[in-house]
Every structure is written in structure tokens, then in C-alpha cells.
Amino acid sequence: MTQTTPTAQTGVDATLHDWLTTYGAADADAAHLLVDRHDPSAVAFTTIDVDGDDLVTVDLTYGELADASKRFAGALAAMGVGRGDTVGVLMGKRSELVVSLLAIARLGAVYIPLFTAFATPAIEMRLTAGNARVVITEPSQADKLAGIDGITTVVAGEQFDRLVADSEPVTESVAVGGDGTLILLFTSGTTGAPKGVPVPVRALASFSCYMHYGLDVAADDVFWNAADPGWAYGLYYGILGPMALGRRNLLLHAGFSPDLTARIMRELGVTNFAAAPTVYRSLSKEPSFTGFSLRRASSAGEPLTPDVIDWAREAIQTEVRDHYGQTEHGMFINNHWHPDVAQPLVPGSMGTPMPGFATGIVDGQIAIDVTASPMMWFTGYLDAPDKTAARFTDDGAWYLTGDTGRKDDEGRYFFTARDDDVIIMAGYRIGPFDVESVLITHPSVLDVAVVGRPDELRGEVLEAFVVLAEGVDGSDELEKELQQLVKTGFAAHAYPRTVHFVDSLPKTPSGKIQRFILRKQD
Incomplete structure (x- = not known):
């Protein structure tokens, strides 16, 4: 069972209250909360490119992000983008993605992430469902947009840089408030088209909570979330979460390989690593991947098998802790790392509810107690009341995740299976x-x-x-x-x-x- 001292619990409650108050305020300004309030000289992201045998790293400060995003917001405004409009972003892990997100937020507009592995039909469906008329992309993805009618395309590189350099910066950001939509992310369903999940500004409270208590990202960590920002885990905790807390993340603009991962860990001194179980399984198959000493290692996306945990204790000198969540909520049941809420790791368990969430088992499904979960931010799918209603019990007291599981006597949760066909x-x-x-x-x-x-x-x-x-x-x-x-x-x-x-x-x-x-x- 989680061991939490009264003093620690008081500190947790106060921290949750601060986050909920800050990000849920009626005048909450996403651009201010994510970038403008931070030390302009602090590094927000380090981008990594591979050039032959060399790693090319570039530090991107909060000040540089603030300036570039104000100017790009001016360029988007000249294209007619304003409050409530949606803008698609089809891009890998590069600086222009972050600048675009912040520029969109400054206008009170809504960011639609698009996964770079998608083909044109999947991209077009999301743009149409989200009613987006502007798409920001990179050269390797631009051809996918050529056949889509009615959109304006901005391509990273010369065109993007020119717009940033030549545009007048916006002087004020639009504060849409805690309930205002920041992101529109689409999740796959079982029997119909992908469902749109509106992510409000107040979700940053939950993202901050996971960064702090789930991952325990400290100010002196070299943090690397290797997930793709086209999906929830990479966007929530590789882009938004680090910026909300003023932490640095690494953005690798290259495909995954065990050798490249090892090299980045060594040369940049990674201390806190988060990735999908597939990454850890791939690393565990490489006998040479050893000799690291990470402070924290975390996994999310699917259940982590015990053999990876055994491998990690020797290869990276720490446990890999499994965490559980969904696009609609972010992470909310975790083997937390922060000492105020940490508990001994039990292989096979997803852990216990994150502070700000209360959970249970309802009709065999892992469920969220809605009234007892102040960090819960999901209220419904875009234009899909029937699909939304199917997720809540008749009295609205519980949200049913669609994942079956069990809870042991110590309050730890164990994943059994998907209750649908995803x-x-x-x-x-x-x-x-x-x-x-x-x-x-x-x-x-x-x-x-x-x-x-x-x-x-x-x-x-x-x-x-x-x-x-x-x-x-x-x-x-x-x-x-x-x-x-x-x-x-x-x-x-x-x-x-x-x-x-x-x-x-x-x-x-x-x-x-x-x-x-x-x-x-x-």
C-alpha cells in the first residue's frame, strides 16, 4: 500500500490545489502558462538531428520560443486564424512543432496533431472532422497534403522561417480560460470513425501532476520522453507537460534504433527516460545496451512484461515503472516515482491512482470516480453525444474506460484486457x-x-x-x-x-x- 506521511499528504493536497486553481482559472492563458512565465534564458527543448556520424544538438530557450511563437501567431492571424479556429500540425519532433503549438494557443485557436505515419485519407478525415483550413507541415510530409482541397499549407524550413522573420509579433495572447479548448486529438474507436477528444487548458493540471508525481521529473534531470507527439503520451508529456513545469525535454528528429538511443543517453547524460514497452523490449534484445545509471525509467501504452523489469535493474540500474492512462484522461493509475506517493513495485501491476483521481472496478472495468476526481478533465467527444454517454454510467458517477482489470487488497490495479477491439x-x-x-x-x-x-x-x-x-x-x-x-x-x-x-x-x-x-x- 502507498506509504504517505501526513506532512507529505498535506504537501500533495496543496500542490494539487495550486495546479487546479492556476490552470482552471477563468482567465487562464495557455501561452503564458506554457512559455511566457518561465525564465527566458532557460532551455525548453534540445533538438537532436543525425548528420552522418554526428549528433547535431540545438538548445531552444523559452525566450526564443516566446519570440518565434508571437511572430508566427502574427502570420497565422494574417491567414485568418482566430479564436476557436482549428489548425492541423503534421510534423515530427522538431522546433517548428513547438512554435506552431504556442502560436496557435496565442490566438485562442485549437491545435490538431497529425501523426506522420498517416496516409492522406487518414489526415483528410481528421482535418475535415476538425474543420481545419490551415495545416503546418514539414518537407517530408508536404506531398500528403497536395490532394486535399480547401487548405492552406505552411512548410517548415524556408517558408516557415520567412513567415516568422517577416511577421509582426502579436502583442497579447487570447486567454480562453480553463475550460477553453487547447488541443483536439483524435482517438481510434472500434466500430466507427476516430473520435475527437477536446483537451481543455485545465488539463495542464493533470499533465503537471503526472510529470511531477508519476515521472518525478526534477529540475536537474536530463529528461527524455521518446514518444511521438502525434499521439497523446508524446504530446501530453513530451511537449505540454515539460513546458507547463518549465522542464527540458529532448526532441529527436530521427527514427528509433537501440544504438542511437544508447548514444544519446551517453552523450547527453539522460537521467529520466520515458517510452513505450516496445522501446524497452528492443533495448533488452541488445546485449551491448548496458552500463547506464538512470535515476528514473517509465513505460506507458501497454502492459510491461516482468522480463523487462528484470533486465532494467542490471542494464540501466533502475526499475522500469509501468503507468496507465488513455487519450481521454492522460495517465491516472501509475507506479509513481515521486517519494511522496511512491510504493514498492509489484511486477504486472499498473500501480495506484494518481493524486487527484479516484478509481474503482465497475462491471469488471477499470473506472474513474467522476465526482471524487478533480483532475479529470474529459467531458465528451466532439459531436458524439451517444459515444460519450456510453462511457459514463447512467447516473454519471463513473467513467468506464473500456479496459477490464482487477484490484488487489493493497489497492493496486492489474490490467486484464481491452473490453473492445482496439x-x-x-x-x-x-x-x-x-x-x-x-x-x-x-x-x-x-x-x-x-x-x-x-x-x-x-x-x-x-x-x-x-x-x-x-x-x-x-x-x-x-x-x-x-x-x-x-x-x-x-x-x-x-x-x-x-x-x-x-x-x-x-x-x-x-x-x-x-x-x-x-x-x-x-
Whole structure:
């Protein structure tokens, strides 16, 4: 059980009150809270690029961020962006992403993150659902936007830099208040299009809480959250959370590899590391990855297997602590690192509720006690009252996560399974509907279902069960064709690793696909 002294608990309560008051205020100004109030000479981010054998690092201070974002806000305002408008950002981990987010916030507009692995149809769907007319991107992604009508595109590099240099800075930021929307992030669902999650300014209280109590990011840490900011964990705790607390994060503009990760840890002296279990599993397969001494290591996105915890104690000289959350809430059940709320690690457990959240098990599901959770900020999906209502109990007292689990006598939670068909691969949540919607467009496909299969490295991988049209035979060539169709029609990371050609799909009398039966098939 969590051991918390009365003095520590008093300090926790006071800290929570300060965060809730600051970020929930009626005049809360996101740009001020994220950048303007911090020491302008302090480093906010260190960007890392790989140039041949060299690591090229550039420190980005809060003062530089403030100046650039004011000027870029002026450029966006000249394009007609104002309070309540939405702006898409299709970009990897680079400085222009942070400048764009802050510039959008200064105008009281709303930032829509777009994952760089998405193909054009997935990007267009999110822009259309969010009603975005301006998209900021980078050169490697610009071609994906060329066929989308009705949008204005700004490309990082010469065009972006010119706009920043030539535009008059805005003199005042728009304060949308704690309930005003800062981010519109889309999450995959099971049987329909991705759902929009409006993230209000007051969610920064919860993000700060996790940075402090969950990850224990200290002022003298070299913190590195390696997650992609196109998704919740990387955006909430790699961009917003560090800025809210005035901490530094590293932004690596390159793909993952164990050798590169080791090099960055050594050369930059990383002390506090956060990543998906897939990253740790990949590192654990490299015998040479050893000799590090991290102060903190954390994992999120899917359950962490005990073998990684055993490996970490020797390879990085610390435990890897598993944390649990969702796009709709951020992290809220954790094996917390901060000494005021830390408890002994039990392998297989997600930990205990984060300060500001109260949880329980309702109808077998992990659930949030709404009235007893002041840090909870999610109130509903964008334009989807039916899907929102399905998440809350009839009296509104509990929010049902859709994840089944159990709680032991010490109050620790254990994940059992998803209560729906969302696939969690390498920390990314993929709705089968997205992939099925692409596969069904192939003229040879009559019916299709997509499920997740356990995978040692990625946690889960996608498999497709395809019913072919009359007269069409399954083949290796057709399998490759269908895989490529998903890569180009939805996302490069979400293609089915295996395609099974079957005579029929198991369905309920009402016609719904019974994916759980397919998951059990060998």
C-alpha cells in the first residue's frame, strides 16, 4: 500500500490545489502558462538531428520560443486564424512543432496533431472532422497534403522561417480560460470513425501532476520522453507537460534504433527516460545496451512484461515503472516515482491512482470516480453525444474506460484486457474500423475483419481475415497488395502483418463481427 506521511499528504493536497486553481482559472492563458512565465534564458527543448556520424544538438530557450511563437501567431492571424479556429500540425519532433503549438494557443485557436505515419485519407478525415483550413507541415510530409482541397499549407524550413522573420509579433495572447479548448486529438474507436477528444487548458493540471508525481521529473534531470507527439503520451508529456513545469525535454528528429538511443543517453547524460514497452523490449534484445545509471525509467501504452523489469535493474540500474492512462484522461493509475506517493513495485501491476483521481472496478472495468476526481478533465467527444454517454454510467458517477482489470487488497490495479477491439501496437492504439475501411475498397475483398495478435516485441500486431469475391483466389501477391493498400490508404505502421483468406466471418445474428472468436483462432 502507498506509504504517505501526513506532512507529505498535506504537501500533495496543496500542490494539487495550486495546479487546479492556476490552470482552471477563468482567465487562464495557455501561452503564458506554457512559455511566457518561465525564465527566458532557460532551455525548453534540445533538438537532436543525425548528420552522418554526428549528433547535431540545438538548445531552444523559452525566450526564443516566446519570440518565434508571437511572430508566427502574427502570420497565422494574417491567414485568418482566430479564436476557436482549428489548425492541423503534421510534423515530427522538431522546433517548428513547438512554435506552431504556442502560436496557435496565442490566438485562442485549437491545435490538431497529425501523426506522420498517416496516409492522406487518414489526415483528410481528421482535418475535415476538425474543420481545419490551415495545416503546418514539414518537407517530408508536404506531398500528403497536395490532394486535399480547401487548405492552406505552411512548410517548415524556408517558408516557415520567412513567415516568422517577416511577421509582426502579436502583442497579447487570447486567454480562453480553463475550460477553453487547447488541443483536439483524435482517438481510434472500434466500430466507427476516430473520435475527437477536446483537451481543455485545465488539463495542464493533470499533465503537471503526472510529470511531477508519476515521472518525478526534477529540475536537474536530463529528461527524455521518446514518444511521438502525434499521439497523446508524446504530446501530453513530451511537449505540454515539460513546458507547463518549465522542464527540458529532448526532441529527436530521427527514427528509433537501440544504438542511437544508447548514444544519446551517453552523450547527453539522460537521467529520466520515458517510452513505450516496445522501446524497452528492443533495448533488452541488445546485449551491448548496458552500463547506464538512470535515476528514473517509465513505460506507458501497454502492459510491461516482468522480463523487462528484470533486465532494467542490471542494464540501466533502475526499475522500469509501468503507468496507465488513455487519450481521454492522460495517465491516472501509475507506479509513481515521486517519494511522496511512491510504493514498492509489484511486477504486472499498473500501480495506484494518481493524486487527484479516484478509481474503482465497475462491471469488471477499470473506472474513474467522476465526482471524487478533480483532475479529470474529459467531458465528451466532439459531436458524439451517444459515444460519450456510453462511457459514463447512467447516473454519471463513473467513467468506464473500456479496459477490464482487477484490484488487489493493497489497492493496486492489474490490467486484464481491452473490453473492445482496439489494437495496441508498440504503444499506438489502432481501431480495426480504420484498417477494415481501407481493405474493403479493394475489388477482390467481399468482407473483412481486423484483430490484434500477441507479439513479443510490439505487444500486438494486426492480422486481417478476408473473404474474397467469387472467383478470386488468395495468394502471396494479393496479400502484399492488401498490405500496401493499408500503408497508402491509412497509415504506414498499421498494415496487417498477416492476411488470412477465409470463407466467412463469425457474426452475431444482427450482423456484427465477433472479433473475439477470430482472436482465439490459431
